[in-house]
Amino acid sequence: MSRPPLVPPLKCQGIKTKLVSVIQKIAETREYSRWIEPFCGSGVVALNVQPKKALLCDTNRHIISLYQDIQRGKITAATTKEFLTSEGEKLKSQGEPYYYEVRTRFNEAPTPLDFLFLNRSCFNGVIRFNRKGKFNVPYCHKPERFAQAYVTKITNQVRQITEVLRSVDWTFEVRDFRETLAMAEAGDFVYADPPYAGRHVDYFNSWSDADEVALAAGLGSLPCDFLLSTWHSNEFRTNSAIDLVWSRADFHMLKREHFYHVGSSENLRHPMIEALISNFPTIEEAAIVRPVEQPMLFALDSAA
Ligand SMILES: C[S@@+](CC[C@H](N)C(=O)[O-])C[C@H]1O[C@@H](n2cnc3c(N)ncnc32)[C@H](O)[C@@H]1O
Structure with missing residues (x-):
């Protein structure tokens, strides 16, 4: 029987609690020696995947300080x-x-x-x-x-x-994603969960089209596997970056419906389709794992 998901003490918008099982399932199909997250946020993904070795970064120094102090x-x-x-x-x-x-x-x-x-x-x-x-x-x-x-x-x-931190070899660092990606080596696995373009405009979460383009270029030239989560569409609109930035022939895309409980406005609480983009083909079985308590539909898609 699988254990219940580990919940971090911090909450944040875009927290991937409900996507963890899918990310975990996909990661299990890959061999890697170090897990890297350039946008670790609450840390919920690493805390549940529990890689032995990890580099977890974020520009928000308050998040990183809390985890470093723990x-x-x-x-x-x-x-x-x-x-x-x-x-x-x-x-x-x-x-x-x-x-x-x-x-x-x-x-x-x-x-x-x-x-x-x-x-x-x-x-x-x-x-x-x-x-x-x-x-x-x-x-x-x-x-x-x-x-x-x-x-x-x-x-x-x-x-x-x-308890988790005692049993693993993890490093938390305040870094911009460009620096973190530059540290990735062959044999690493990068999970990237950037802020949603145009949705947040605050100090740590401002995210421009130029950032999105730089992220795609950085991920596209990594010497290792990557998996990126971003929003695909909701009932009102489609993320234009999907076509403009992420639909490269060498990227693969898996889509699934996902619901956020943490949001600053009602608008953020509408169901949305999440896209998982990778530089390796994601196995179909991974798509069968449903988010916790979330019997939702999904569609399998390939950008190739
Ligand atoms: C969508 S959240 C990550 C959520 C996380 N995966 C979780 O489940 O809790 C995006 C994170 O990116 C961080 N961030 C924003 N701009 C950044 C940048 N240029 N470089 C690195 N981190 C950045 C934000 O502080 C925020 O914590």
Whole structure:
């Protein structure tokens, strides 16, 4: 029996919890000695694939700092519990002003635990920074957010991650994807999950057409396998990058329907077709694995 997916303590828009089983199934068909993620985000994919060796990068230094601190034992399940319990009590008694006090404190002198507090008590659990690099997500309006059960849940997530990190050889680094791709060698496997073009315009998630083109060029010239996830279409529109950038004869494409629970607007909550693009043919069996609790239709497609 397969184990339930491991859930990271951080939430973020575009989190691939429901796609992990498919990515995992595809990765299992390939031989590789190091897993590389240029856009690791919440880390949910690596945490579930659990490669022995990995390079996990992101430009968001707050995400990387949190994982580095867990890795070096500076943040533990116990320190997380203590912190969230005491900060949660202040939130309960002072309400909204306390959320904004922590947000200001974080923006002046960021710490990974304040980042975690904000991520788990902000509106919709998104990670969003303004153009000056300041966290600007409003309050979720739940003063009792850090009730004991919720703190225990987050604490257990930190504990599980700590256990994984003890058993693997992973490196977390703040890097732009161009630098990360330049570090890839033969025998690596790159999983790329970039921000969606035109959807996010904030400090860590701004993503231009030029970025998309540079990513395709970088992935296309890698000395190893890659798998990229991006959005294909939703009921309103189709991602123009699919035709313009990703429909190369040497790339393969698998499409599947996917639903996001984390989103800053209702628009992001509509079902969407996700595309998985690779430089190797993905086996059909991989398409049969359904996202967790997600009996959806899928279509198999090839860009070749
Ligand atoms: C769609 S999210 C990744 C989500 C992740 N796969 C998950 O399941 O949680 C995209 C990530 O790319 C990061 N990012 C944005 N621009 C970047 C860049 N130029 N280089 C590296 N990372 C970048 C963002 O900070 C964000 O964490």
